[in-house]
Amino acid sequence: MLASMTSVATGAPTVGIVGAGQLARMTYQASISLGVRVRLLAASAADSAAVVASDVAVGPPTGPAVDRFAEGCDVLTFDHELVDADQLACLEASGSAVRPSADVVALAQDKRRQRAQLGTLGFPIPPHAPVRDASDLVAFGAEHGWPIVAKARRGGYDGRGVWVLDGPEAATALVEHTAASGIELLVEAHVPIEQELAVLVARRPGGQAVVYPVVETVQQDGICRELLAPAPVAPELAAAARELGLGIAEAIGVVGVLAVELFRVGDRLVVNELAARPHNSGHSTIEGCATSQFENHLRAVLDWPLGATTPAAPAVATVNVLGSADGGDPVANLPAALEIEGAHVHLYGKAARPGRKLGHVTALGQDLDETRARARRAAALLVGRGAAVGIPT
């Protein structure tokens, strides 16, 4: 399949994306400018990207559906990690361009492997250990002090799959619960987090890479609620975070976008986790940078020159729109939100459910506080909570 990428003169190359969530949706939107063809393998025809794309196969992200899907694509990429890395390795062996590679996908989907590999490579990570049974947790707590943080080895997101344990009793209860559900665990020392940051890198097969401005990711209940760019941190720390991002991207040989989530502890950075795909922490790049993470992901997996990541404004703030408790559809509130000067609204076309990520709002400005306040106002209006931030409803 790689062969056809070298003969694009006869037409645009086709990028296949396994998964059709909002990341694929925004990647699809970016592909329209480039004239690149994007095919999607969607779990459901109602998926966020599937409802807007013209070329959608419906099927699971593993098994024969993926093999069939790959046949029609010049390069295969992903909007989530729920794929079968062994299957991807077979596709690679038979000549498919899989980007990021099966190896990198395996790393991104396995927190235990991430910890081991990043540790071996010398990147800053917290003390950690695999967990077979409760005694491993208890021993780890005894050695590193309580609380400790247990994590599901695979599949956790948005705060799911992470448990802060304050003592042996909680540890035993967790292991009973997870063992029954077949969830494998690892354990890490509790990091006294002062700030959560993220740095995004886009990297081509040959190694050319660009790094985005470091963002602060403001979390609530384990879910990223806001992005602030540039992250309000010391310039040396931001520079160190960017170096760290570039270093990890190079070390693991990622192709496409790599998101590196970081904890700041004083003036120290600790790697939290990696995602080898466009990432929630990069939404602010759509309006906030010269080239969005979505366009650069496409350019990277096609081995095309990457675009500049120059900030478009001194301050960029993104606020996520989570479904309100009453299940109201934010589309109904669009006219109110669009009254907010300079609010760039993105809705994902997903059915509204309480707590579900339904969209985001980005604002650009001169001052981070003012910009953040504007993005917050528009996001609050979208979920009918204008009053909560001082806006008459």
Next chain:
Amino acid sequence: MLASMTSVATGAPTVGIVGAGQLARMTYQASISLGVRVRLLAASAADSAAVVASDVAVGPPTGPAVDRFAEGCDVLTFDHELVDADQLACLEASGSAVRPSADVVALAQDKRRQRAQLGTLGFPIPPHAPVRDASDLVAFGAEHGWPIVAKARRGGYDGRGVWVLDGPEAATALVEHTAASGIELLVEAHVPIEQELAVLVARRPGGQAVVYPVVETVQQDGICRELLAPAPVAPELAAAARELGLGIAEAIGVVGVLAVELFRVGDRLVVNELAARPHNSGHSTIEGCATSQFENHLRAVLDWPLGATTPAAPAVATVNVLGSADGGDPVANLPAALEIEGAHVHLYGKAARPGRKLGHVTALGQDLDETRARARRAAALLVGRGAAVGIPT
């Protein structure tokens, strides 16, 4: 149908676009952010917008296909003028939201009517007259001096349908030719154009309107080749052009985007023609303004608050990509063009043919000349003419 627009709480409204060219393609791209549903009525499934959109009906832009199409839409809008204004008036009478209205569409598609109405309203236009036969042209030339400009009453674009006539002989020859083809004509005095400008306005049904920075449209062989924003003109002239745009939009009651093409003669502005839809002269708004013409067209026809038109940079230049003589596909040259710093490439997914509009490149910068040079380089590389602008191929 309007009724369902007021109950968007049950889901996103559906905007139907008659026509599926590159304007519809970029409008579709903008709709993905807003979560608005866009349906297309495409003449062919291979049309620029049809290849990227998920909901496409294929059929002619007139007749029963349009009636059927309108039934599934909350609001009907257009990416070209090749529609039947009488049919649209019937749809309006039966309750459909047609935006712009049938009246405005009729005006946009009929240059004779445009001249008459703009003249009556007191807007600056050149001397003009309808043409029944060659004697009208000869009499007009005798009165206003040769050369004169004959124009097809309907359907002309990109320099087609415009003839500069230097005397009675040319006039007679033209009338013989056009009469045989059933082309109706009007005639205008030849304007000693010093610069061509365009101003875009987006207007809601209630009258709220925003106006974009005035652009210079650099023409070659009647085809717009470049956009320069802000237009290098005196501030008073730019202000007058914006006022003129807003005044015409209000006077004709347009809903959606209105493009007003202008001639500058000294410090005087003369209206050339109107287009009541997103327009080629607004491509630079995608990266160059806080809100693109495409997003504001959607917001306007949905009667939603309009977005700011604030420039994103001191200088914005857009260069159109026309098919090269060898019929080469610019997609093949994308990797070369993307090497140009800050080149925002848009390809329309159309089959390459010599002279066909296949895409455009926009660059942002501090200085118009430098910015224009960058956009030109990328556009030249896309059509394999890097050498022509000093780039080794």
